[in-house]
Structure formats: structure tokens, C-alpha cells
Amino acid sequence: xxxKPTDSRxxxxxxxxxxxxxxxxxxxxxxxxxxxxxxxERAVSELPTETWLDALAQAADxxxxxxxxxxxxxxxxxxxxxxxxQAAKVGLYSNLITAGVLLTRERLEGLAARGLDHVQIxxxxxxxxxxxxxxxxxxxxxxxLVVAGWVRAxxxxxxxxxxxxxxxxxxxxKIIDLAISLDxxxxxxxxxxxxxxxxxNRQALMPTRDQVLHSADLVETARERLKGVLVIDFVVPDYYxxxxxxxxxxxxxxxxxxxxxxxxxxxxxxxxxxxxxxxxVRERRLRDIWVNSAAFEMFRGTSWMREPCRxxxxxxxxxxxxxCQAFAFAGVAAEADPACQLSSFHEAFTRVAExxxxxPAPAFAYRNPRAGAQ
Amino acid sequence: xxxxxxxxxxxxxxxxxxxxxxHIKMRHDTARDRWVLLAPERVFTPDAIAVSVLQLCDGNRxxxxxxxxxxxxxxxxxxxxxxxxxxxLQGLADxxxxxx
Numbered sequence: 001x002x003x004k005p006t007d008s009r010x011x012x013x014x015x016x017x018x019x020x021x022x023x024x025x026x027x028x029x030x031x032x033x034x035x036x037x038x039x040x041e042r043a044v045s046e047l048p049t050e051t052w053l054d055a056l057a058q059a060a061d062x063x064x065x066x067x068x069x070x071x072x073x074x075x076x077x078x079x080x081x082x083x084x085x086q087a088a089k090v091g092l093y094s095n096l097i098t099a100g101v102l103l104t105r106e107r108l109e110g111l112a113a114r115g116l117d118h119v120q121i122x123x124x125x126x127x128x129x130x131x132x133x134x135x136x137x138x139x140x141x142x143x144x145l146v147v148a149g150w151v152r153a154x155x156x157x158x159x160x161x162x163x164x165x166x167x168x169x170x171x172x173x174k175i176i177d178l179a180i181s182l183d184x185x186x187x188x189x190x191x192x193x194x195x196x197x198x199x200x201n202r203q204a205l206m207p208t209r210d211q212v213l214h215s216a217d218l219v220e221t222a223r224e225r226l227k228g229v230l231v232i233d234f235v236v237p238d239y240y241x242x243x244x245x246x247x248x249x250x251x252x253x254x255x256x257x258x259x260x261x262x263x264x265x266x267x268x269x270x271x272x273x274x275x276x277x278x279x280x281v282r283e284r285r286l287r288d289i290w291v292n293s294a295a296f297e298m299f300r301g302t303s304w305m306r307e308p309c310r311x312x313x314x315x316x317x318x319x320x321x322x323x324c325q326a327f328a329f330a331g332v333a334a335e336a337d338p339a340c341q342l343s344s345f346h347e348a349f350t351r352v353a354e355x356x357x358x359x360p361a362p363a364f365a366y367r368n369p370r371a372g373a374q
Numbered sequence: 375x376x377x378x379x380x381x382x383x384x385x386x387x388x389x390x391x392x393x394x395x396x397h398i399k400m401r402h403d404t405a406r407d408r409w410v411l412l413a414p415e416r417v418f419t420p421d422a423i424a425v426s427v428l429q430l431c432d433g434n435r436x437x438x439x440x441x442x443x444x445x446x447x448x449x450x451x452x453x454x455x456x457x458x459x460x461x462x463l464q465g466l467a468d469x470x471x472x473x474x
Contacts, residue, residue: 015405017417062405063405063406065403065417066412091401093412117414155396157396157397157414185395185397186414227383227468228383228467229383233415
């Protein structure tokens with residue numbers, strides 16, 4: 001049984017809502033916009049089944065409601081069935097975030113029988129050859145469409161996740177049509193966020209401002225037309241923004257990320273910030289980490305802020321934006337997110353996007369352990 | 375589904391028999407002492423009235439029957455309750471939370 005923390009910081013700290021469980025970094029696809037770190041964790045360092053089962057029980061006890069089973073490709077794990085069953089047992093809403101290409105109908109049936117609540121399948125384009133080129137995986141798109149059909153045939157709800165960027169954004173209308181034809185309940189049109197592999201491939205992926213605005217119009221029109229039919233979530237790219245996104249809903253405010261080896265992070269890119277020490281779920285209770293760990297405390301709330309964030313009226317709306325982006329661009333994680341027009345780095349930030357979007361796209365650095373080691 | 379095979383917006387009427395959509399789970403959130411509707415990437419927090427409406431929406435009861443039951447419980451005019459319930463459920467149907 002879990003004991004209540006005695007630390008005074010626990011008082012007034014709301015429990016997290018979501019757990020992003022990166023079960024593995026192994027993945028058959030090699031998408032150049034992957035948000036995984038360049039230094040991919042190896043299979044030998046992955047958590048054993050029983051540690052995941054215990055972590056899920058702790059997560060539910062802590063107040064977490066949503067479990068995102070992700071990776072890498074979570075279906076690589078042969079114990080996914082046990083993990084899904086545990087999620088159902090402890091009352092977590094389970095969402096399988098998958099490329100789909102490794103699934104068989106029998107395995108999907110088994111996962112559904114164990115209480116899986118929802119499946120999210122990524123697609124790389126509506127156009128199969130381009131989709132397979134982006135994923136660097138032959139016939140992947142066709143397989144995904146088959147798997148999406150199984151998902152619906154088994155009565156499971158389906159989200160289609162479509163990361164968009166300059167090399168597929170022209171297909172957005174067709175991607176929306178595809179989601180409808182697959183009988184998805186939800187479509188996530190997510191402009192690529194530039195962390196990990198995506199940052200490495202930014203020059204090959206960055207859309208123009210006009211492309212971004214056009215995509216927003218297209219989504220807005222489709223939302224109105226498809227009200228009650230398809231929910232469309234739209235993740236905007238922030239290189240052309242004037243205000244930053246409230247990254248993760250604020251550092252250490254709502255989400256916990258556990259990496260394949262058990263490191264507990266406030267966000268999946270947090271390891272890019274030097275000087276942060278992360279606790280491991282093998283060694284410390286999740287509640288204790290949430291309340292007391294140095295990494296979660298570092299940028300929680302507003303006391304860490306500098307100007308222009310410190311005196312900003314919106315500091316508890318956007319929480320200063322993204323720490324990882326601030327570090328990547330300004331060199332200091334406590335700076336304002338350069339996506340904010342009040343940041344002294346904002347002009348340079350926008351200029352990078354404008355220039356890269358119209359320059360010839362370099363070849364992709366495909367996401368695999370070899371390229372990450374370069 | 376329409377004749378063209380394209381899905382159509384769910385319209386909630388007095389005769390509709392609504393239920394939570396298959397992928398939505400309503401449960402009590404013990405850590406925060408409230409009810410929640412769990413959906414992919416979303417947590418809805420229905421107010422007490424919405425919870426009492428949704429607890430009656432089992433796919434068999436009509437909206438009219440739900441309204442009649444609530445009118446009895448809260449000793450309120452049934453027409454007013456019916457209008458409120460239709461409006462509430464239509465909003466939830468448009469968010470994909472309720473089917474009928």
C-alpha cells in the first residue's frame with residue numbers, strides 16, 4: 001500500500017491526469033519527425049513486466065485517469081496484453097498509440113478482450129507511396145488501413161493521428177476524407193513539434209506560414225461540416241505563433257512520462273535539458289517522484305521564471321511555454337519560450353522557420369539507432 | 375448513416391434513446407471527488423445535473439422518459455426539463471460523447 005507523502009509540498013499540488021508510458025523505443029517505422037530522443041534506449045534496458053504493472057497501480061492510486069501506451073512501437077512488447085489488463089483492473093482509460101503494422105487481428109482481439117479502451121493509429125499521408133517513403137517502411141500504409149478496419153470491426157474506437165509537415169501538408173483534405181472512410185471517431189492533425197528527431201529534420205519538415213494558415217482554415221471548415229461525426233484535434237506549430245503553447249499543460253502539472261528504462265520525466269523531451277536528474281520508477285514511488293523529485297520541482301509553477309515571464313499576465317495560462325524549446329533555442333531552459341513574441345529570441349526563431357520552409361528540403365535523417373549515434 | 379453512406383450528425387429529439395458512446399467511460403474520480411467522462415485525450419467533468427441525466431441514458435430510455443423521471447425527482451416542469459436535457463445531450467453528441 002501507498003503511504004501519503006509527509007512533505008508539505010504535497011498540499012495544494014493537484015494530482016496528474018495522464019501517464020505517457022513509453023514501453024519501448026523499438027519501432028519498425030523510421031519517421032523523421034519522431035519525438036523520441038536521438039539517443040534511443042535499448043531493448044536490454046527496458047523495464048520488466050512486473051515493474052510496469054506496479055507502476056500502473058501506483059499511477060491509478062496517484063489519481064491518474066488516462067494511460068497512453070506509446071513508444072516507439074508499443075506492440076513490440078510481448079507483454080502488452082498483461083499491461084492492458086492491468087490498466088483495466090486499476091481503472092485507467094487505456095489508449096494504444098500504434099503504427100499498427102505489427103498487429104494481427106488475433107492480437108487485437110486479445111487486447112480488446114483484456115479491456116483496451118481505444119486505439120490510435122498513425123498515418124504518414126493519405127497517399128500510400130509518400131506515406132511509405134516518410135515512414136521508410138514498405139507497404140506500411142496499406143497495412144495500417146487493414147488494421148484500422150479490424151479496430152472498428154471489433155467495436156473499438158479509433159483515432160487517426162496524422163503528423164503534418166511540408167512534405168504531406170498538401171494532402172490534408174484527403175487525410176480528413178480518409179479518417180471518415182475509416183470510420184474514425186477522432187482525427188488528430190498534429191503539426192510536427194520540433195523535438196528529438198523532428199528537430200534534427202526540421203529543415204526537411206518546416207511548412208511555410210501560408211501552408212500553416214491554410215491547414216488551420218481547412219480544419220476549421222471540416223470541423224463545422226463534421227460536427228457530431230468526427231472530432232478533429234488540431235495541434236498548431238509554434239514557430240509562427242505569437243504566444244507559446246502551455247507545453248504539457250505546464251511542467252509537472254498534469255502529465256507524467258515514463259521512458260522504456262523507467263525514467264520518470266515531466267515531458268518526453270525533458271532529457272534534452274542538461275543538469276536535470278531524473279528518478280527511476282524502479283527506485284522511487286511514483287507519488288514521491290511527482291511531489292518531490294528535483295526534475296519536477298525545477299520548472300513547476302512560476303517561481304523559476306525570469307522576465308518577461310515573471311511579470312506576465314499570462315504566466316499561469318501558458319506557464320512560460322516549453323522549457324525544452326527555450327533551451328534548444330536560447331541556450332537556457334528558464335528563458336521564455338522563443339515562440340512568445342515577448343522573447344528576445346522570437347524574431348530569430350520565426351526567421352529560422354521562414355527561411356527553412358522555402359529552402360530546398362534536405363534528405364531525411366531517418367529515425368533509427370544508427371542515425372542517432374552519428 | 376445517410377443514403378450516400380456518409381455518416382450524419384446525431385440529432386437528439388424527445389424520442390431519441392441516447393447512451394454514452396462506446397469509447398466514453400463515466401466513472402467517479404476518487405482522487406478529486408468528482409465524476410469524469412473519459413475519452414481519448416479528453417477528460418470531461420460533467421456537473422451534477424449532467425451526471426444525473428447521463429446515469430439515466432442507457433440506450434433504452436427515451437429522452438422524454440429521462441426528462442419525465444428528472445421532472446419527478448426535482449419537482450420541476452417537464453417541458454422545461456425536456457428542453458434542457460435535449461440541449462445538454464445535443465451538445466454532448468456533437469462532442470462525440472453521446473450516441474443515439
